[in-house]
Amino acid sequence: MNAPVDLTFVRVRTPRLLLRAWRPDDLDDLYAYARVDGVGQMAGWMPHDSRSESERILRRFIEGKHTFALVLLESGRVVGSLGLEEGRVFPASLPPSALGREIGYVLARDMWGQGLMPEAVRAVIRLCFSDWKWDYLTVGHFSWNDQSRRVIEKCGFHRIGEIEMATRCGTVEQVYKYCLTRADWQAAEPAAD
Numbered sequence: 001m002n003a004p005v006d007l008t009f010v011r012v013r014t015p016r017l018l019l020r021a022w023r024p025d026d027l028d029d030l031y032a033y034a035r036v037d038g039v040g041q042m043a044g045w046m047p048h049d050s051r052s053e054s055e056r057i058l059r060r061f062i063e064g065k066h067t068f069a070l071v072l073l074e075s076g077r078v079v080g081s082l083g084l085e086e087g088r089v090f091p092a093s094l095p096p097s098a099l100g101r102e103i104g105y106v107l108a109r110d111m112w113g114q115g116l117m118p119e120a121v122r123a124v125i126r127l128c129f130s131d132w133k134w135d136y137l138t139v140g141h142f143s144w145n146d147q148s149r150r151v152i153e154k155c156g157f158h159r160i161g162e163i164e165m166a167t168r169c170g171t172v173e174q175v176y177k178y179c180l181t182r183a184d185w186q187a188a189e190p191a192a193d
């Protein structure tokens with residue numbers, strides 16, 4: 001089942017990133033990456049066509065309290081988002097009372113290919129399993145999104161199924177779903193507790 005979450009006061013450091021709750025003054029950075037063609041479509045949404053659209057999404061991030069802003073430490077720029085969303089697919093190997101959520105993420109196009117999202121996802125996995133003792137995390141990608149598939153594979157998730165999803169881009173996508181349980185993560189991570 002979906003775990004309760006409130007990221008308002010949560011801060012996570014990685015070598016290159018600070019993960020923290022979104023703030024009203026992040027609007028320019030959000031609009032700068034969300035307006036770029038070819039980014040949002042890979043996650044099922046169209047590029048933002050105005051600052052007011054970004055403002056609406058930013059408000060949703062802040063009020064929802066389950067989405068991190070990814071801040072590049074060297075510049076302070078917000079270069080992406082990582083959400084702990086309510087999942088619709090649950091691991092069959094765990095009881096219905098098991099706690100977890102579904103990860104979703106987007107990175108500014110000019111930052112692709114430097115391993116930043118795997119760095120963020122690994123830190124969030126550690127937060128959810130080591131600090132919060134959640135039982136599982138799920139994640140998914142559109143069948144053709146090899147970039148996201150690589151992030152998911154590098155972070156140790158296992159494929160558990162697929163569903164069909166209508167997107168805000170007007171397409172219907174096959175979504176491949178993956179899961180990582182705390183038990184699998186502990187077995188694979190020498191430093192896990």
Ligand SMILES: CC(C)(COP(=O)(O)OP(=O)(O)OC[C@H]1O[C@@H](n2cnc3c(N)ncnc32)[C@H](O)[C@@H]1OP(=O)(O)O)[C@@H](O)C(=O)NCCC(=O)NCCS
Binds near residue numbers: 043
């Ligand atoms: C998916 C995404 C978050 C990956 O983040 P990232 O920090 O670039 O991840 P990585 O650096 O590990 O790169 C992942 C793969 O992308 C590919 N890639 C790298 N640089 C690339 C570039 N400039 N252009 C296209 N693909 C590239 C490579 O295949 C890489 O896999 P590899 O490490 O095996 O070579 C990013 O591509 C993104 O934001 N995409 C748009 C939104 C999206 O797809 N969200 C996920 C929805 S499920």
